[in-house]
Amino acid sequence: MADFLMPALGADMDEGTLLEWLVKPGDEVHKGEVIAVVDTDKAAIEVESFAPGTIERLIVNPGETIPVGTLLATIAEPMAGQVAGKKQRAAGKKAAAAGKPMTPRKARRERTAEPAEPAHLEAGSPLVRHLAEELGVDLERVHGTGHGGAITRADVTLAAATPAPQPGKPTPPRTAAAALARQRVTPIARRLAAELGVDLSGVTGSGPDGAVREADVRRAAEIPAVPRQAPRPAGAVSPAQARLLATRQVTARLMARSKREIPHYYLSDTIDLTRAMAWMHDRNRELAVTERIVPAALLLKAAAVAALRVPALNGFWLDDQFSPGGRVHLGVAISLRGGGLVTPAVHDAADLPPLELMNRLRDLVTRARAGRLRGSELTDATITVTNLGDQGVELVYGVIYPPQVALVGFGKVVERPVAVDGMVGVRPVVVATLAADHRATDGFTGARFLTTMSDLLQRPEEM
Amino acid sequence: MNTQQATQAIEEVLGQVAPDADLSALAPDADLRDSLELDSLDFLSFIEGLSKRVGQRIDEDEYQKLATLASASAFIAGRG
Numbered sequence A: 001m002a003d004f005l006m007p008a009l010g011a012d013m014d015e016g017t018l019l020e021w022l023v024k025p026g027d028e029v030h031k032g033e034v035i036a037v038v039d040t041d042k043a044a045i046e047v048e049s050f051a052p053g054t055i056e057r058l059i060v061n062p063g064e065t066i067p068v069g070t071l072l073a074t075i076a077e078p079m080a081g082q083v084a085g086k087k088q089r090a091a092g093k094k095a096a097a098a099g100k101p102m103t104p105r106k107a108r109r110e111r112t113a114e115p116a117e118p119a120h121l122e123a124g125s126p127l128v129r130h131l132a133e134e135l136g137v138d139l140e141r142v143h144g145t146g147h148g149g150a151i152t153r154a155d156v157t158l159a160a161a162t163p164a165p166q167p168g169k170p171t172p173p174r175t176a177a178a179a180l181a182r183q184r185v186t187p188i189a190r191r192l193a194a195e196l197g198v199d200l201s202g203v204t205g206s207g208p209d210g211a212v213r214e215a216d217v218r219r220a221a222e223i224p225a226v227p228r229q230a231p232r233p234a235g236a237v238s239p240a241q242a243r244l245l246a247t248r249q250v251t252a253r254l255m256a257r258s259k260r261e262i263p264h265y266y267l268s269d270t271i272d273l274t275r276a277m278a279w280m281h282d283r284n285r286e287l288a289v290t291e292r293i294v295p296a297a298l299l300l301k302a303a304a305v306a307a308l309r310v311p312a313l314n315g316f317w318l319d320d321q322f323s324p325g326g327r328v329h330l331g332v333a334i335s336l337r338g339g340g341l342v343t344p345a346v347h348d349a350a351d352l353p354p355l356e357l358m359n360r361l362r363d364l365v366t367r368a369r370a371g372r373l374r375g376s377e378l379t380d381a382t383i384t385v386t387n388l389g390d391q392g393v394e395l396v397y398g399v400i401y402p403p404q405v406a407l408v409g410f411g412k413v414v415e416r417p418v419a420v421d422g423m424v425g426v427r428p429v430v431v432a433t434l435a436a437d438h439r440a441t442d443g444f445t446g447a448r449f450l451t452t453m454s455d456l457l458q459r460p461e462e463m
Numbered sequence B: 001m002n003t004q005q006a007t008q009a010i011e012e013v014l015g016q017v018a019p020d021a022d023l024s025a026l027a028p029d030a031d032l033r034d035s036l037e038l039d040s041l042d043f044l045s046f047i048e049g050l051s052k053r054v055g056q057r058i059d060e061d062e063y064q065k066l067a068t069l070a071s072a073s074a075f076i077a078g079r080g
Helices: A093-097 A104-110 A126-135 A153-161 A174-182 A187-196 A214-222 A239-261 A274-286 A295-309 A354-370 A375-379 A443-458 B003-017 B040-054 B060-066 B069-078
Strands: A002-005 A015-021 A034-039 A044-048 A053-058 A065-067 A071-076 A264-272 A315-318 A321-324 A330-332 A383-386 A406-410 A414-420 A423-437
Touching (some): A274 A295, A274 A423, A295 A423, A295 A443, A354 B040, A423 A443, B003 B040, B003 B069, B040 B060, B040 B069, B060 B069
Parallel strands (some): A383 A406
Antiparallel strands (some): A264 A423, A414 A423
16 A cells, blocks of 8 residues: 655645545556645646555545645555565665664555655655755654665655644635635636635636636625725734745745855857748748747757757756756746746657647646646756746846756847848847856856757757 | 627637636737737637637738737638
């Protein structure tokens, strides 16, 4: 039997609200299948099963807010030991804490064939050490429940959650929270409701399936009958206000940490897109609109391939050293309507043709805005791209997402006078920037990355 | 298709691409991309949806004619 725990879906996530179960006891699930929807500070996230098996028991009810690492459900495995061995490596010296007296709960988990953590995160991996550092957990004191006593991320989050039982923490009444969970609310409406102090449970939705939309919230806010909440004593805020605050705080903490810890260096290059744009227009002219691509698809593809060719920029800075990301999971900064930012990853972006890459991105954008991202998409990015050019700016210098070591920025594709062979002509260009971690690489490597991208964009047909 | 039908079709598709947008507040000659904060992918989705909705092929060279609600309505209506 395996335990399905509330996962940490971001470096700064402490707790989550179970919104919805997509399975019921007795259902067969595959590894990687989405089985639950969890609301975090940032968005509703689809959480995948880490193991195949049969859902045995659902322990947490929709609407409940619980700390990371709390048991959500148990999954009976089809064949015990089927997946054994895989996670044995990299147990880590510190995991040798095994042999301590075990609580009954830990003893039970010790026997499980699969460590209770998402499969894409390796036991005892640098990511585990990183998470421990993040949460201020001393690994010496953590009991590993993975194979060979390896410490898993779940162990770390559990350890972080256990000593703080959060006394007197204001939790929303179960019934109200459960009603909220059933109610379909667009992310912007949710945020607006928090801003305006509108109680969503009293709002009737006018969208598809009765979804509450921005306009509904605005309408509700105008009705004077909605009692404005009296000022609360310091330290006690409504769940909605807390949520809004938390959204900002997640970004605030992460970005402050980035600027505090990462010695950024910045490079930029103006890339001539004459060939890329001509190739794209030729291609699009012949094709149905569903097969057409936009310049962003070529830019993202070039960034992904360049990350593959300059691997020193693709990965993480952990424990004072660079840990290569291996494959390129391209994080893309997506702004949510009405505010907020998420950076989900397009998996194996370097291997995808531009059209496929673009369609994956469209899918990500749609789901990000609908609040339906998957856990693995939020945690896997090895390098991130911000494409603010679509919003009209010519140049963007990004802030690196820790623990990544590079962030690529694209400005707007603009026509500019360019001197070529002693003649001035008007050409489409884009300013590409790189913000990189000077601990991991030097400017020389960064320059190679930008020139690689530029070279790739001169041969668009090969991408 | 007359201009009014075209406008209706366009608003319908915009409503799908940007479900949170308040289309009633959209000025006929306002740039759609700016007013509705559509990025290039959103705009492509708009073209795709509109093409399907009105049963007309829309080429890339013609995107500029779809910049505003007024110009887009005129363009779609003008093609029958």
